[in-house]
Amino acid sequence: MKKFYSLLILSLVIFIISNEVNAQTLYVSSSVGANLRSGPGTNNTVIATIPQNGQVIVVGKEGSWTKVRYNGNTGYVSSSLLSENQTKSSSNTQRSSANRNSSSQSRSGSRSYGGSGYTTALGLRGGFTSGISFKHFTNPNGAIELVLGSRWHGISLSGMYQWHKPGAFGVSELSWVYGLGARLGFYDGYYYYYHPRRGRCRDPWDPRCDSYYYNRNFTAVGLLGIGGLEYQFKEIPLTISLDLIPYFYFNHWRGSFLDGSVSVRYIIK
Numbered sequence: 349m350k351k352f353y354s355l356l357i358l359s360l361v362i363f364i365i366s367n368e369v370n371a372q373t374l375y376v377s378s379s380v381g382a383n384l385r386s387g388p389g390t391n392n393t394v395i396a397t398i399p400q401n402g403q404v405i406v407v408g409k410e411g412s413w414t415k416v417r418y419n420g421n422t423g424y425v426s427s428s429l430l431s432e433n434q435t436k437s438s439s440n441t442q443r444s445s446a447n448r449n450s451s452s453q454s455r456s457g458s459r460s461y462g463g464s465g466y467t468t469a470l471g472l473r474g475g476f477t478s479g480i481s482f483k484h485f486t487n488p489n490g491a492i493e494l495v496l497g498s499r500w501h502g503i504s505l506s507g508m509y510q511w512h513k514p515g516a517f518g519v520s521e522l523s524w525v526y527g528l529g530a531r532l533g534f535y536d537g538y539y540y541y542y543h544p545r546r547g548r549c550r551d552p553w554d555p556r557c558d559s560y561y562y563n564r565n566f567t568a569v570g571l572l573g574i575g576g577l578e579y580q581f582k583e584i585p586l587t588i589s590l591d592l593i594p595y596f597y598f599n600h601w602r603g604s605f606l607d608g609s610v611s612v613r614y615i616i617k
Contacts, residue, residue, distance in 0.1 A: 475609025
């Protein structure tokens with residue numbers, strides 16, 4: 349199972365990077381900037397305003413409109429406003445464009461919740477408990493992560509609230525991540541109670557030991573914490589994180605465990 353998840357993560361990374369390596373980079377040539385719209389046409393909603401010389405990644409084309417990615421948002425820009433080269437402009441013009449960009453984003457109500465520059469991401473966790481990870485920011489520095497994982501021939505569902513603190517080690521794309529949550533697990537009792545060093549639960553004074561062996565379907569409830577680092581790539585919609593998750597099951601004869609994992613997530617928006 350772990351080999352499967354490892355291969356799946358590797359395949360996901362290769363797929364995303366292969367699609368992005370040759371991606372074309374363009375710049376906004378208009379001195380007044382360019383509107384990033386939800387669809388190809390001026391009747392579509394403005395997602396953001398890109399200032400002059402703002403860098404965008406080309407995703408595709410539709411008629412006279414180019415589909416691009418800018419600051420974690422994907423939308424359409426009129427092709428006539430894009431150029432392969434940056435436009436020379438005065439510092440005053442650049443400041444004016446930046447101010448218009450900020451004002452336009454405030455009026456349109458668009459926002460990127462994540463302190464790392466994204467709102468929602470979906471991917472895989474690989475570790476002692478491996479599985480699918482869904483992450484969504486509810487405020488600029490706070491996110492909820494849900495993980496459907498596999499361990500001990502069973503499955504678990506974890507929910508966490510995480511605080512993000514960008515700028516770890518002076519790197520703007522790197523964030524400290526820490527938080528708290530809970531975990532619910534459904535396991536095969538035969539594999540669940542086994543300890544790699546102590547062996548099976550055979551304490552004659554512990555009445556729970558028999559239940560681990562005879563009750564093959566076992567449900568565990570507990571609490572967890574998380575601490576680690578997350579990096580968001582600039583040129584591709586991808587994050588990678590490394591963290592430790594200590595957790596405690598109330599109804600387990602050993603009680604506490606430690607998960608270490610590497611996660612790769614694709615930024616949806």
